[in-house]
């Protein structure tokens with residue numbers, strides 16, 4: 001079975017479900033150029049990801065792929081317990097995520113595809129941010145008293161996680177939504193989610209820790225004492241937050257980061273083919289993140 005994906009795209013939901021299935025699969029990394037090449041368009045004329053190829057069956061559309069994966073592994077009950085109502089509950093949330101929430105991000109990512117005028121495009125993006133916040137409010141309310149959208153883990157949760165990552169990445173933010181923030185934390189702690197992120201973002205697997213956290217902190221402090229600490233490579237593997245001015249806490253993107261460390265504060269920079277970000281946090285917070293293992297230094 002092959003999943004065609006782009007890092008950070010909605011295909012991450014399928015990637016997570018494939019990990020949850022525990023069955024072997026191949027993940028084929030694509031980018032904005034390769035999804036428009038004739039070889040790929042022959043498989044998926046829409047020129048988008050996700051796409052699943054299973055033997056002679058080629059399936060596009062995320063909701064269909066997630067449903068198919070759930071049906072291939074009925075023992076996991078990822079589309080409900082087999083009752084029509086449970087299935088309908090999963091489809092209710094999946095439909096909302098795919099048709100409303102996902103679409104609301106498009107004018108934020110690509111406002112110019114809707115309006116060529118820069119000023120109007122910016123207004124459109126701002127309106128879309130409001131729509132996303134409104135939808136996040138509904139998702140947050142649904143998680144009140146629940147760990148999963150339908151009360152038990154399902155394919156809808158994998159899609160939900162991707163939407164929340166986009167909310168964080170676009171700085172729409174999860175501030176004020178405690179249930180969503182707790183959900184993101186739980187998903188990050190999940191082995192299947194971590195494995196999918198390892199593959200998509202190049203995180204090192206949890207088992208490959210070169211040095212223990214206290215050891216890394218000691219080396220870092222030695223470098224600072226000797227005025228050697230400048231630019232280092234690091235990996236964000238846990239929850240690391242920063243705030244912009246008086247703004248709410250935002251999450252530093254997981255994955256490889258370049259960091260500039262000084263005695264006062266630390267600046268993180270990260271980048272992939274679609275996204276570039278930068279965040280500064282006080283040195284004290286930085287060393288706390290190193291010591292609790294959320295940041296792994298290449299020292």
Ligand SMILES: N[C@@H](CCC(=O)N[C@@H](CS)C(=O)NCC(=O)O)C(=O)O
Pocket residue numbers: 009010011035047048049050060061062063098
């Ligand atoms: N209706 C499709 C939409 C898929 C979609 O929008 N994929 C995006 C990534 S999340 C994509 O590949 N975009 C590339 C493009 O629009 O050129 C689905 O739900 O699977």
